[in-house]
Amino acid sequence: MKVVGFAGYSGSGKTQLLERVIPALKLRGLRVSVAKHAHHKFDIDHVGKDTFRHREAGAFEVVVASRHRLALMREFERDAQLSVHQLIAELYDGVDWVLVEGFKESDLPKIEVWRASAGKAARYPHDEFIIAVATDSPNDLPEPTLRPVLDLNDADAVAQWLVDNGHRFDYELERHLSAYD
Numbered sequence: 001m002k003v004v005g006f007a008g009y010s011g012s013g014k015t016q017l018l019e020r021v022i023p024a025l026k027l028r029g030l031r032v033s034v035a036k037h038a039h040h041k042f043d044i045d046h047v048g049k050d051t052f053r054h055r056e057a058g059a060f061e062v063v064v065a066s067r068h069r070l071a072l073m074r075e076f077e078r079d080a081q082l083s084v085h086q087l088i089a090e091l092y093d094g095v096d097w098v099l100v101e102g103f104k105e106s107d108l109p110k111i112e113v114w115r116a117s118a119g120k121a122a123r124y125p126h127d128e129f130i131i132a133v134a135t136d137s138p139n140d141l142p143e144p145t146l147r148p149v150l151d152l153n154d155a156d157a158v159a160q161w162l163v164d165n166g167h168r169f170d171y172e173l174e175r176h177l178s179a180y181d
Helices: 014-027 050-056 084-089 155-164 173-180
Strands: 002-007 032-036 061-065 070-074 097-101 110-114 130-135 149-151
Touching: 002 014, 014 032, 014 097, 014 155, 032 084, 050 061, 050 070, 084 097, 084 173, 149 155
Parallel strands: 002 097, 002 110, 032 097, 110 130, 130 149
Antiparallel strands: 061 070
């Protein structure tokens, strides 16, 4: 499995880029999963649905499946902050790529998504795990970089760069999880 993070501040275009990179990788015959960090309470279920009612009744986990998908919802009994590696461990291991959105402080190799128009500082000058920058304004980068600069608006080129550099993203889950034993 190969794992790459997409890091950037809110509004930089991470989700939009992933929405276009996923099908570009799938067109190359690759199976893709996504791990995303949420900063707030979120819900994927709705009031009145059976699964929502089961969780509200106190179920620790609810798993629901159909012929088309499976969803697992787990209620933490107290606040818990999973590491990106613990989250990756929850994914099906038969995938070629895991694209991680968020977790900008992680020790994963990451592509920084940066837009000058967002008015936020770039992370690449200070984050050794950022190995490329995807931007729509390469001439406005705040500091010169030897890292590859990718066109944020060309998801196919970003996907091809990932495939061409796949060896840089090989992931060994056991090595990363051993830090949490």
